[in-house]
Amino acid sequence: MRETVQQIWKKRPIIISGPCSAETEEQVLETATRLAKTGKVDMLRAGIWKPRTRPGSFEGIGTKGLPWMQQAKKITGLPVTVEVATAKQVEDALTFEVDVLWIGARTTVNPFSVQEVADALRGVDVPVLIKNPINPDLELWTGAVERVAKAGIKQIGLIHRGFSSYGNTEYRNAPMWHLAIEMKRRNPELLMINDPSHISGRRDILLDVAQKAIDLDMDGLIIESHIDPDKAWSDAKQQITPEKLGEMIGAIQWRREDV
Numbered sequence: 166m167r168e169t170v171q172q173i174w175k176k177r178p179i180i181i182s183g184p185c186s187a188e189t190e191e192q193v194l195e196t197a198t199r200l201a202k203t204g205k206v207d208m209l210r211a212g213i214w215k216p217r218t219r220p221g222s223f224e225g226i227g228t229k230g231l232p233w234m235q236q237a238k239k240i241t242g243l244p245v246t247v248e249v250a251t252a253k254q255v256e257d258a259l260t261f262e263v264d265v266l267w268i269g270a271r272t273t274v275n276p277f278s279v280q281e282v283a284d285a286l287r288g289v290d291v292p293v294l295i296k297n298p299i300n301p302d303l304e305l306w307t308g309a310v311e312r313v314a315k316a317g318i319k320q321i322g323l324i325h326r327g328f329s330s331y332g333n334t335e336y337r338n339a340p341m342w343h344l345a346i347e348m349k350r351r352n353p354e355l356l357m358i359n360d361p362s363h364i365s366g367r368r369d370i371l372l373d374v375a376q377k378a379i380d381l382d383m384d385g386l387i388i389e390s391h392i393d394p395d396k397a398w399s400d401a402k403q404q405i406t407p408e409k410l411g412e413m414i415g416a417i418q419w420r421r422e423d424v
């Protein structure tokens with residue numbers, strides 16, 4: 166690996182990118198190669214199991230996609246992260262050497278699911294990122310952190326992906342920045358990564374959201390990228406090409422100590 170996850174955890178800013186969903190082997194490998202070429206990315210993300218709000222849309226390629234991530238890591242040297250929501254998914258992800266697991270917003274809301282994931286992590290030394298629950302409830306977010314910590318996981322990070330609300334707003338998920346700030350204040354030892362993609366839901370405001378997150382002292386960004394964004398099987402409107410991702414990271418005004 167170019168950098169170990171331990172090194173990346175201490176780095177600022179931490180940049181994670183990759184497709185919303187792993188779709189085909191070719192798409193995963195090409196995305197990873199093009200992201201690595203930008204030199205701006207520390208870790209590769211892709212959804213393998215996709216919790217969709219409504220049935221009938223793409224629900225993820227499943228376990229079959231895990232060897233693609235393993236291969237992407239081999240080719241680029243970038244560590245990989247995927248979302249897990251069940252004990253079986255944890256087991257499969259670890260079998261294929263996924264470096265960092267993340268718990269999605271629709272899982273963080275459910276203590277039974279979080280506990281199932283936490284129990285599957287007992288005795289395993291793997292870093293875990295925990296997205297905020299879809300509703301603006303810091304206690305649920307905190308409860309998920311506590312369940313994972315009680316299972317013995319030492320490296321825990323938070324992902325602020327915004328909060329859902331009824332009706333159309335400028336954002337897909339309202340950032341409610343004060344909640345991320347408060348969660349960071351309560352947990353200064355945990356990483357706080359911002360997810361401009363799921364907050365924005367569209368490409369044109371990604372940079373503004375990312376800049377705001379950095380201005381607010383967040384530790385990193387997770388941004389979706391795709392080799393052909395308009396044709397993505399999920400979250401097409403918010404994805405950008407790996408090259409655009411590289412440009413965007415280059416356009417952010419970083420804190421002086423980060424550059």
Ligand code: PEP
Nearest residue numbers: 185212269270271326363
């Ligand atoms: C994702 O990261 O693609 C995802 C499903 O995110 P969230 O859990 O934030 O909706």
Ligand code: MN
Nearest residue numbers: 185389399400
């Ligand atoms: Mn997505």
